[in-house]
Amino acid sequence: MSVLIFIDQSEGHVKKASLEAMSYGAKLAELLGTSAEGLLLGSIKEDLPALGRYGVKKIHHAGNEILDHFDSQVFTRAIAQAVENTGAKVIVFPNNVDGKSIAPRLSARLKAGLVAGAIALPNISNGFVVRKNVFSGKAFADVGLATDIKIISLNPNSFPVQTGGNKAEVVAINLKLEAGRVKITAVNKVKGEIPLSEAEIVVSGGRGLKGPENWGILEDLAKALGAATACSRPVADANWRPHHEHVGQTGLAIAPNLYVAIGISGAIQHLAGVNRSKVIVVINKDPEAPFFKAADYGIVGDAFEVVPKLTQEVKKLKGIT
Amino acid sequence: MNFSRFIFAVYIGCINNLIAFRGLDYEIKLKFMKILVCISKTPDTTAKIAFTDNNTKFATDGVQWIINPYDEWYALVRAIELKEKDPSIILHLVTVGLADSEPIIRKALALGGDEAIRVNADSQDSFYVASQIASVAKGGGYDLIFTGRETIDYNGAAIGGMLSELLDLPYIAMATKFDLNGNAATVSREIEGGEEICELSLPLVVSCQKGVAEARIPNMRGIMAARTKPLKVVEAVPADTLTAIVRFELPPPKAGVKLVPADNPAELVRLLHEEAKVI
Ligand SMILES: Cc1cc2nc3c(=O)[nH]c(=O)nc-3n(C[C@H](O)[C@H](O)[C@H](O)COP(=O)(O)OP(=O)(O)OC[C@H]3O[C@@H](n4cnc5c(N)ncnc54)[C@H](O)[C@@H]3O)c2cc1C
Ligand SMILES: Nc1ncnc2c1ncn2[C@@H]1O[C@H](COP(=O)(O)O)[C@@H](O)[C@H]1O
Numbered sequence: 054m055s056v057l058i059f060i061d062q063s064e065g066h067v068k069k070a071s072l073e074a075m076s077y078g079a080k081l082a083e084l085l086g087t088s089a090e091g092l093l094l095g096s097i098k099e100d101l102p103a104l105g106r107y108g109v110k111k112i113h114h115a116g117n118e119i120l121d122h123f124d125s126q127v128f129t130r131a132i133a134q135a136v137e138n139t140g141a142k143v144i145v146f147p148n149n150v151d152g153k154s155i156a157p158r159l160s161a162r163l164k165a166g167l168v169a170g171a172i173a174l175p176n177i178s179n180g181f182v183v184r185k186n187v188f189s190g191k192a193f194a195d196v197g198l199a200t201d202i203k204i205i206s207l208n209p210n211s212f213p214v215q216t217g218g219n220k221a222e223v224v225a226i227n228l229k230l231e232a233g234r235v236k237i238t239a240v241n242k243v244k245g246e247i248p249l250s251e252a253e254i255v256v257s258g259g260r261g262l263k264g265p266e267n268w269g270i271l272e273d274l275a276k277a278l279g280a281a282t283a284c285s286r287p288v289a290d291a292n293w294r295p296h297h298e299h300v301g302q303t304g305l306a307i308a309p310n311l312y313v314a315i316g317i318s319g320a321i322q323h324l325a326g327v328n329r330s331k332v333i334v335v336i337n338k339d340p341e342a343p344f345f346k347a348a349d350y351g352i353v354g355d356a357f358e359v360v361p362k363l364t365q366e367v368k369k370l371k372g373i374t
Numbered sequence: 375m376n377f378s379r380f381i382f383a384v385y386i387g388c389i390n391n392l393i394a395f396r397g398l399d400y401e402i403k404l405k406f407m408k409i410l411v412c413i414s415k416t417p418d419t420t421a422k423i424a425f426t427d428n429n430t431k432f433a434t435d436g437v438q439w440i441i442n443p444y445d446e447w448y449a450l451v452r453a454i455e456l457k458e459k460d461p462s463i464i465l466h467l468v469t470v471g472l473a474d475s476e477p478i479i480r481k482a483l484a485l486g487g488d489e490a491i492r493v494n495a496d497s498q499d500s501f502y503v504a505s506q507i508a509s510v511a512k513g514g515g516y517d518l519i520f521t522g523r524e525t526i527d528y529n530g531a532a533i534g535g536m537l538s539e540l541l542d543l544p545y546i547a548m549a550t551k552f553d554l555n556g557n558a559a560t561v562s563r564e565i566e567g568g569e570e571i572c573e574l575s576l577p578l579v580v581s582c583q584k585g586v587a588e589a590r591i592p593n594m595r596g597i598m599a600a601r602t603k604p605l606k607v608v609e610a611v612p613a614d615t616l617t618a619i620v621r622f623e624l625p626p627p628k629a630g631v632k633l634v635p636a637d638n639p640a641e642l643v644r645l646l647h648e649e650a651k652v653i
Contacts, residue, residue, distance in 0.1 A: 157535025354636025
């Protein structure tokens with residue numbers, strides 16, 4: 054009857070989205086009067102019992118070597134076995150790239166209803182109804198699940214990490230697995246940067262910055278804030294910034310605590326990727342820029358003058374010299 | 375069969391790694407590579423989002439429909455590029471939808487592709503749609519199936535994964551590059567803060583996003599050609615639905631922007647720190 058949380062990891066380290074998923078799963082288990090258990094696949098470098106502080110009572114760990122490389126087919130088979138072994142009725146995934154690769158497969162395999170991109174705990178007062186974002190963040194849908202097993206894939210940054218639990222019991226499980234067909238040949242990570250999808254603060258620039266040579270002021274602000282950098286689509290299309298920074302309808306959809314938009318007009322397709330941010334700050338020299346309608350705070354002014362001053366003020370606040 | 379045709383057929387056969395001689399009459403079975411692209415229809419990106427029937431239905435009045443951008447710009451265009459490189463590739467498009475999906479699938483055919491299949495069914499939920507596409511795929515012997523990363527209305531990002539499971543195939547989600555070399559695919563996929571590159575052999579399912587291809591515009595010739603391309607309508611197979619949308623809701627309107635004078639960024643920092651508590 055338990056809630057089973059897929060703890061996504063990379064190179065032996067648990068991802069932040071998994072901490073949120075565990076916190077969510079723990080709360081959900083409480084709601085359902087059952088216990089939250091974690092499932093971890095592959096070799097791990099972290100202290101597993103310590104993950105209990107996110108509310109999981111037990112962690113099932115399958116250390117099979119095959120699971121050190123991501124393959125959605127193999128992972129799905131592994132998780133399906135673990136679900137059967139544990140008798141879990143609700144399975145929680147972080148809705149990141151790995152979650153998006155596996156949760157739908159598991160849904161089809163187990164014929165278990167899936168809410169992909171959940172943003173809140175289920176309402177169980179009348180059935181089992183989970184809220185998710187639809188229309189690229191422009192609306193919510195409440196999705197009812199009536200299947201015996203239910204799968205929830207939780208959007209990153211939509212549930213706060215909660216700590217306070219005791220040490221988790223770690224159980225090694227042995228899964229029967231065959232190697233998959235996917236052979237990973239290279240992993241290219243952008244060094245030293247905060248991954249955009251996990252960032253709590255994002256500083257983003259648009260065509261208003263005029264050219265790639267002007268990104269220094271934006272990077273300085275991002276550095277002072279401990280933020281990741283992003284950009285609008287024309288900026289990525291013009292190769293002023295790398296493509297993985299492009300946010301919006303056709304780029305990455307993000308939901309940081311703070312999104313600072315500099316020289317971005319706020320086209321609806323751009324907003325679609327950022328409108329789930331908790332607080333939006335807009336800096337634009339045009340008071341009529343549509344972005345101000347979606348903003349919480351704004352400065353009407355020239356980015357080239359405002360941004361360096363803003364950076365100084367942030368540094369002052371943080372005691373950075 | 376005359377000799378030159380025989381040579382040609384053997385040549386094509388070698389490309390496709392499959393020559394079958396049957397008996398003494400030298401009948402040759404050719405296996406061309408077949409690609410299936412999943413096409414869905416979505417409201418135009420600027421459409422007003424509103425709901426009717428006590429917030430249980432999307433208000434379609436006055437809404438312009440488009441091909442889901444991920445399906446058009448990335449999945450379909452990449453498949454067309456592969457076919458341009460190797461004209462022996464057979465490219466089919468599939469959509470699950472009622473008759474009102476036809477303009478969309480015709481528009482997709484105008485970009486490229488040999489034939490389209492419409493499964494005549496309302497797209498009820500992800501599993502139902504995936505089951506319909508799986509049924510088409512099983513009958514068609516496709517080597518490669520492309521979907522978009524997600525539909526921009528439902529944002530499920532689910533159908534590609536479900537389909538791959540129903541077909542028991544490998545699945546690469548959110549691909550940013552895709553290349554073919556004979557039967558071997560090289561695919562890059564997005565991961566947190568970077569990309570992962572992998573190799574695997576066909577058949578497989580790939581969901582496509584930015585990077586896989588550059589958008590293109592249909593030309594007049596394509597539009598004319600699409601009129602004569604076959605659009606097959608097949609009836610739905612029985613399939614389950616696993617989910618049901620109970621209700622839609624619009625987010626509460628923003629309270630309105632608080633403007634800070636340009637010469638006082640210190641005030642903005644104070645607000646973010648003390649009021650919004652985000653820094
Ligand atoms: C189907 C579709 C999908 C799309 N997907 C996306 C997407 O995913 N992401 C995306 O971003 N776009 C997307 N777009 C494009 C989108 O419609 C806009 O064209 C784009 O977001 C505009 O980018 P921008 O704001 O950087 O540039 P602009 O619209 O050119 O805006 C520049 C802004 O900078 C301001 N400015 C100029 N100089 C200064 C200065 N010195 N100081 C301060 N401000 C200044 C201007 O007032 C203006 O508001 C999509 C479009 C379509 C049709
Ligand atoms: N009704 C449909 N018919 C055909 N393909 C679809 C349909 N709905 C979704 N798809 C495909 O599945 C992808 C992911 O959709 P979704 O899981 O709904 O976000 C889309 O980008 C399409 O390629």
